[in-house]
Amino acid sequence: MHFMQSLQQAWTGNNSLVCVGLDPEPAKFPAHLKGRADAVFEFCSAIVDATADLVCTYKPQIAHFAALRAEDALERLIAHIHAKHPGVPVILDAKRGDIGSTAQHYVTEAFDRYGADAVTLNPYLGRDSVQPFLDRADKGVILLCHTSNPGAADLQDLDIGGKPLYQHVAQMIARDWNTHGNCALVTGATWPEQLAQVRSLVGDVPLLVPGIGAQGGDVEAVVRNGRTSAGAGLMISSSRAILYAGSGADFAQAARTATIALRDTINRYRQH
Amino acid sequence: MHFMQSLQQAWTGNNSLVCVGLDPEPAKFPAHLKGRADAVFEFCSAIVDATADLVCTYKPQIAHFAALRAEDALERLIAHIHAKHPGVPVILDAKRGDIGSTAQHYVTEAFDRYGADAVTLNPYLGRDSVQPFLDRADKGVILLCHTSNPGAADLQDLDIGGKPLYQHVAQMIARDWNTHGNCALVTGATWPEQLAQVRSLVGDVPLLVPGIGAQGGDVEAVVRNGRTSAGAGLMISSSRAILYAGSGADFAQAARTATIALRDTINRYRQH
Numbered sequence: 406m407h408f409m410q411s412l413q414q415a416w417t418g419n420n421s422l423v424c425v426g427l428d429p430e431p432a433k434f435p436a437h438l439k440g441r442a443d444a445v446f447e448f449c450s451a452i453v454d455a456t457a458d459l460v461c462t463y464k465p466q467i468a469h470f471a472a473l474r475a476e477d478a479l480e481r482l483i484a485h486i487h488a489k490h491p492g493v494p495v496i497l498d499a500k501r502g503d504i505g506s507t508a509q510h511y512v513t514e515a516f517d518r519y520g521a522d523a524v525t526l527n528p529y530l531g532r533d534s535v536q537p538f539l540d541r542a543d544k545g546v547i548l549l550c551h552t553s554n555p556g557a558a559d560l561q562d563l564d565i566g567g568k569p570l571y572q573h574v575a576q577m578i579a580r581d582w583n584t585h586g587n588c589a590l591v592t593g594a595t596w597p598e599q600l601a602q603v604r605s606l607v608g609d610v611p612l613l614v615p616g617i618g619a620q621g622g623d624v625e626a627v628v629r630n631g632r633t634s635a636g637a638g639l640m641i642s643s644s645r646a647i648l649y650a651g652s653g654a655d656f657a658q659a660a661r662t663a664t665i666a667l668r669d670t671i672n673r674y675r676q677h
Numbered sequence: 678m679h680f681m682q683s684l685q686q687a688w689t690g691n692n693s694l695v696c697v698g699l700d701p702e703p704a705k706f707p708a709h710l711k712g713r714a715d716a717v718f719e720f721c722s723a724i725v726d727a728t729a730d731l732v733c734t735y736k737p738q739i740a741h742f743a744a745l746r747a748e749d750a751l752e753r754l755i756a757h758i759h760a761k762h763p764g765v766p767v768i769l770d771a772k773r774g775d776i777g778s779t780a781q782h783y784v785t786e787a788f789d790r791y792g793a794d795a796v797t798l799n800p801y802l803g804r805d806s807v808q809p810f811l812d813r814a815d816k817g818v819i820l821l822c823h824t825s826n827p828g829a830a831d832l833q834d835l836d837i838g839g840k841p842l843y844q845h846v847a848q849m850i851a852r853d854w855n856t857h858g859n860c861a862l863v864t865g866a867t868w869p870e871q872l873a874q875v876r877s878l879v880g881d882v883p884l885l886v887p888g889i890g891a892q893g894g895d896v897e898a899v900v901r902n903g904r905t906s907a908g909a910g911l912m913i914s915s916s917r918a919i920l921y922a923g924s925g926a927d928f929a930q931a932a933r934t935a936t937i938a939l940r941d942t943i944n945r946y947r948q949h
Contacts, residue, residue, distance in 0.1 A: 428779075466775075466779055466782075468773075468775060468779050468780075468782035468783045468786060469779075469782050471748075471782070471783075471786040471790070472782040472783070472785035472786050472789075472790065474748070474790060476743075476746070476748055500773070500774055500775050500799075501740075501772070502772055502774075502799055503738075503740060503772050504824060504825060504826040504887075504892075505826060507700075507738055507740050507741075508740075510738075510740035510741050510743070510744040511740045511743075511744070513744035514740060514743040514744050517744075518743070518744065518746060527772075527774055527799045527801050527802075528801070528831075528832060529799050529800070529801040529821060529824075529832055529833070530799075530821070530824050530826060530828060530829065530832075531824075531826065531827075531828025531829055531830065531831030531832055531833070532828045532831050533826050533827055533828035534824075534826060534828055535828075549801060549802070552776060552801075552802050552803075552806075553776060554776040554777060554802060554803065554805050554806060555803075555805055556802060556803025556804045556805035556806055556807075557802065557803055558803065559800075559803030559804050559849070560800060560801055560802075560803055560842070560846065561801070561803070563837045563842065563845065564837065564838060565835045565836065565837060565842075566836060570832070570835065570837075570842070573835065574832070577831070615776075620776075
């Protein structure tokens with residue numbers, strides 16, 4: 406199924422805008438998993454199995470797996486999500502970006518090797534660097550627009566003829582790059598004004614919003630500023646606050662409780 | 678040894694500004710390697726062993742390995758270069774970029790897992806996204822400035838208060854980010870005027886220049902526009918034209934011949 410279609414169905418079916426970020430850090434795993442050969446897969450798949458009816462998407466962050474030499478666990482994790490929870494699409498958070506001939510290899514990595522339904526990309530190299538991804542019309546192409554970190558301002562807020570670069574990027578993508586309707590944008594929760602600006606510029610293009618929780622973004626501001634007129638359009642990402650909500654044998658149950666709380670907080674602000 | 682020191686020594690010792698890009702594409706491998714279990718390592722290491730006295734650096738492009746599930750071959754290839762040709766530093770061409778806490782995992786990937794001496798990064802997320810790399814003062818941090826592809830103009834040439842974004846990026850990095858002296862910039866060979874602008878803005882900061890050969894960049898213009906007053910400061914990258922110079926059992930010798938020709942063409946323009 407097309408990414409955008411699965412996302413729509415998961416928003417509605419699970420009544421949730423929560424995206425759970427899968428960022429394994431073995432030092433934070435519960436004691437009974439530490440040192441086990443397949444701890445990364447066991448941890449992440451337990452989180453998934455405990456939350457799949459509460460989320461609109463999963464977002465494994467590839468650096469966490471690459472630093473651990475755990476590409477194999479990442480392949481199996483995404484296959485597990487597809488097999489057990491086929492209604493929930495998977496975003497590979499990779500923030501790739503390279504010239505066309507190389508981008509083709511990153512397409513293979515994200516969509517063919519890992520079987521992701523969508524991937525995050527960096528727009529700095531321009532449209533032809535993104536085209537091989539755009540051409541996979543069934544896949545989601547989620548481009549960095551205004552990121553959640555403090556340094557986002559260094560480039561993204563620079564003034565381009567009266568408007569900041571990130572607004573130029575948002576408009577260019579929504580107007581020119583989104584011919585297959587498979588684009589989305591990353592807009593950090595820590596910049597609620599910019600989030601409102603982006604929403605006003607891009608119609609119903611979905612926004613992936615990291616930065617609540619540990620980074621300090623405010624959920625109410627995110628939902629009010631980022632929602633579409635239908636009260637959706639958002640994938641609000643949380644990683645650490647869900648993954649490490651508990652530190653004992655009941656970590657997956659604690660993750661479920663944290664996910665329910667986040668889903669409900671978000672839903673409070675979706676319609677009014 | 679520090680990346681910048683090894684690079685200086687390789688420039689001088691090998692009298693070469695050539696950077697060989699290691700972009701394995703099994704479909705182009707010579708017949709006797711096709712289908713062999715370790716073909717990627719065998720191919721790349723043969724190229725390295727045939728050219729190590731002719732280059733200033735190697736640059737494996739990680740997407741080519743990731744698309745093939747060949748992370749293990751990449752680890753062994755970089756270890757092989759360090760063991761057999763310790764004077765030649767290795768750039769991991771990964772163009773990574775993420776917020777600080779995730780960037781730390783990419784630092785681990787590039788420098789600890791793969792043992793690279795330098796890595797290419799995307800500056801769009803701003804300084805704090807690059808800081809964990811900058812802090813590894815012995816490693817090279819090579820930031821995209823003006824890339825070689827046609828779409829480079831989409832963002833990089835946008836006008837910021839009278840000068841294009843890529844010049845702002847070049848100045849910001851050379852002035853503010855380069856406190857440990859370990860920064861370099863990517864400036865594509867296909868944009869010789871922009872290359873000259875960057876050189877005029879950044880003093881002796883090294884430039885990694887892709888885009889000669891298959892992409893059409895002109896070697897004479899690159900050297901004349903990009904060299905420092907000492908006639909160096911450049912890592913001129915060539916991949917396909919060297920790797921696939923021959924298609925038979927003598928492919929490594931053909932790569933050596935192509936590398937000599939490129940080194941000599943470059944050297945013709947270094948001093949006058």
